[in-house]
Amino acid sequence: MCKGKITETITAKGLTTLDDVRAHTKASASCGSCTGLVEQLMTLTLGDRYNPAAVASMCGCTDLGHDDVRRLIKAKELKTIPAVMQELEWKTSCGCAKCRPALNYYLVCDWPDEYADDYQSRFINERVHANIQKDGTYSVVPRMWGGQTSAKELRAIADVVDRFEIPTVKVTGGQRIDMLGIRKEDLPAVWAELGKAGFVSGHAYAKGLRTVKTCVGSDWCRFGTQDSTGLGVRIEKFMWGSWTPAKVKMAVSGCPRNCAEATCKDVGVICVESGYEIHFAGAAGLDIKGTEVLGLVATEEEVLEHIVALVQMYREQGRYLERIYKWAKRIGYDEVRRQILEDADRRKAYYGRFVHSQKFAQVDPWSERVSGADKHEFRPMATISLEAAQ
Amino acid sequence: MNAITQSWVEIGVLDDIPRRGARCVRYGEMTIAVFRTADDRVFALEDRCPHQNGPLSQGIVHDGCVTCPLHNWVISLESGEAQGADEGATAAFPVKVEGNSVLLALGEGR
Ligand code: SF4
Numbered sequence: 001m002c003k004g005k006i007t008e009t010i011t012a013k014g015l016t017t018l019d020d021v022r023a024h025t026k027a028s029a030s031c032g033s034c035t036g037l038v039e040q041l042m043t044l045t046l047g048d049r050y051n052p053a054a055v056a057s058m059c060g061c062t063d064l065g066h067d068d069v070r071r072l073i074k075a076k077e078l079k080t081i082p083a084v085m086q087e088l089e090w091k092t093s094c095g096c097a098k099c100r101p102a103l104n105y106y107l108v109c110d111w112p113d114e115y116a117d118d119y120q121s122r123f124i125n126e127r128v129h130a131n132i133q134k135d136g137t138y139s140v141v142p143r144m145w146g147g148q149t150s151a152k153e154l155r156a157i158a159d160v161v162d163r164f165e166i167p168t169v170k171v172t173g174g175q176r177i178d179m180l181g182i183r184k185e186d187l188p189a190v191w192a193e194l195g196k197a198g199f200v201s202g203h204a205y206a207k208g209l210r211t212v213k214t215c216v217g218s219d220w221c222r223f224g225t226q227d228s229t230g231l232g233v234r235i236e237k238f239m240w241g242s243w244t245p246a247k248v249k250m251a252v253s254g255c256p257r258n259c260a261e262a263t264c265k266d267v268g269v270i271c272v273e274s275g276y277e278i279h280f281a282g283a284a285g286l287d288i289k290g291t292e293v294l295g296l297v298a299t300e301e302e303v304l305e306h307i308v309a310l311v312q313m314y315r316e317q318g319r320y321l322e323r324i325y326k327w328a329k330r331i332g333y334d335e336v337r338r339q340i341l342e343d344a345d346r347r348k349a350y351y352g353r354f355v356h357s358q359k360f361a362q363v364d365p366w367s368e369r370v371s372g373a374d375k376h377e378f379r380p381m382a383t384i385s386l387e388a389a390q
Numbered sequence: 391m392n393a394i395t396q397s398w399v400e401i402g403v404l405d406d407i408p409r410r411g412a413r414c415v416r417y418g419e420m421t422i423a424v425f426r427t428a429d430d431r432v433f434a435l436e437d438r439c440p441h442q443n444g445p446l447s448q449g450i451v452h453d454g455c456v457t458c459p460l461h462n463w464v465i466s467l468e469s470g471e472a473q474g475a476d477e478g479a480t481a482a483f484p485v486k487v488e489g490n491s492v493l494l495a496l497g498e499g500r
Contacts, residue, residue: 023475094410094428097450097457097464120410124448124459132459136445381413381424382401384496 003041010045018042018056059098061090066319070106079111081118095121102320105207108243109315112357119374125205128377129365130187138187139180141204142194143240146214146232146252147175156197164190174211174249176202188378191366200240200364207321208243209250209311212236213261217254217271226271228254231300235269238304239311241362242354245318245327248311263291266324267307272296276303280310280336281328289325292333295341309350310340316353396484396495403490404430412447412456417496422483423447424492425456425467433467434485434494440465440478 009015009025018039021027027038042050055065062069069088078084081103085095095103100121107115119127130138144153157177161169167181182190191201203210212235215221217228232252251262252269262268264284268291270277275298279291294310297303313336318327328336339346369378407413407426414437415422421437423446431454437447444460455464455473464473470482484495 092453094452096452097462100450100452120408121450123450128448132445132448134442134460136443136448376406376408376413380416380421381406382399383416384399384401384418384494386418 006038006041007045010042016046016049019060058102059096061085061092061095061099062088064088066102069103070110070317070319073106073110079107079114080116081107081121097123105243105245105320109357112360126207128184128187128374129201129203129205129369130182131205133180135181137181137183139178139204140182140187140190140194141172141176141178141202142199143202143236144176145236146212146229148214148229148233149177153197153199156194156199160190160193163193172204172211174204175213176204176211178204185378185380188369192370195364195367195370199366201366203240206243207246208248209236209239209241210247211249212239213249213251213265215252215254215259217252221254223257224254224271225273226254226276228252228260228269228271231269231271231276231303232260234300235304235307239308239358241364242311242315242358243361244311244315246321246323248314248324250307264288265291267310269303269307275299278303278306278310281325281333283323283325287325292328292336294337305347305351306340308354309347310336312350312354313339316350398486398493398495400491401494402492404432404487404492405490407432407492410451412449412451414447415494421445421447422494423456424485424494425451427451427454427467430487431467432485432487432492434483435465435467435470436481436483438480439463440470440472440480441476446480 006025006027010021013024015021015024021038021042027034057063058066058069072088073084076087078087081100084103101123104118104121108117125131130140132138161179164182164186166179170178170180172178212232214229214232218224218226219229235250248266250267251260251265253260253262254271256270256272258270262270263279264282268279268282275296277296278294280294282291283289294306297306314324314327401415407424409426410428412423412425415424423435423437425433435446437445439446439458439460441458441461441463444458446456446458446465448459449456454467456467457464463476465480466473470480472478486493
């Protein structure tokens, strides 16, 4: 996409918002990494008519931004999507594919014990608990706690791959195994087989806790200072199933050599002789950014309390699809340190709210579906032969 | 409608389709997505986005449209046409509800 084409389209179609420019030119519409450039072009072309600082509305259905909507959901105790839309005067009758998943997340986060998750407002990956691929088939990634596996698990995966003739098996960047090219109808049977071997969903499709990468740490490595594998497994078992504004990836390294690459994760831990250095707000995707240091703590229990509190703060404040590094930059790294590291009462309150919401979130979605939930998702409604239609 | 008479085929009952959702009907090689809106209107489109063949049945249904799960094109359930700045259309099929039964007309696309 060249600059000339973008400025020409802005002028010809009289576009004044970033969303319009995205829709008409496809610039910055997919990954968003060139948004800054497009905004510069808009400032150049439109001058004062373009105000990048104006609060961006959630979508075309409302003039309110994400922060206002989140605040009002709490203040007015709005507990269903229709209630939000009615009370906040949505302009459409049932929202759109931008606002509905966001509202669904905000309600899941804010009213964990009351809100009934609206699956029709989730993107397909979260609705069927697998990742849609470009040819319409799905991929399946079971959890491998802390990246550890066993002969039994590997055998079960091999059997599933043979039985369902799964065309591609891939080791992921998050230290687990991805099976690609599975037909939607086969998903429940694939999950049933994996479930027998003790596997649960890896949530590789979720705006939620994905992986906790680890290195072998003090169990095996001559440099290891702490049990990084055990700590990673512990964190993952505590936090799996939680929904977050965007995906959350973590890592624990057993010493500052950092073989688990913890310093480019949403949350990372570097083990040292004196304890555990907690990191946050790293990125290694569309953007690359080293983590910020939260602080040093002495025990695994403290690591867990700090990490969980930090993620809960992000869950409560983040805008839908906003990764931790963007949220933390927006509100300030020092503010995060002040609330999580320095203010023990606040930290414990965040921790408590996370623990409460996990009671409702830690349900393996695969075994639910193997037991018959959402059957309609996986079967055709009807099969019509060509003759029947004549 | 042209001279070819269309045959209505019963494909199931309304409650088979979730509100603001879709189900698939296999018809020979083709998959047809049957949608139900929040206000119980029913529509049928070939399950292929005009953009890159994404399965529209897997998208989010809002008002009279569905958003394709692959690249977020918004397609009109009534006409099958892409909305907004996108261009293209997918085939739409006549569908009706009689009592509780959902009937689909095959043969010529609309
Ligand atoms: S990070 Fe340190 S402890 Fe872990 S594997 Fe590497 S060298 Fe060993």
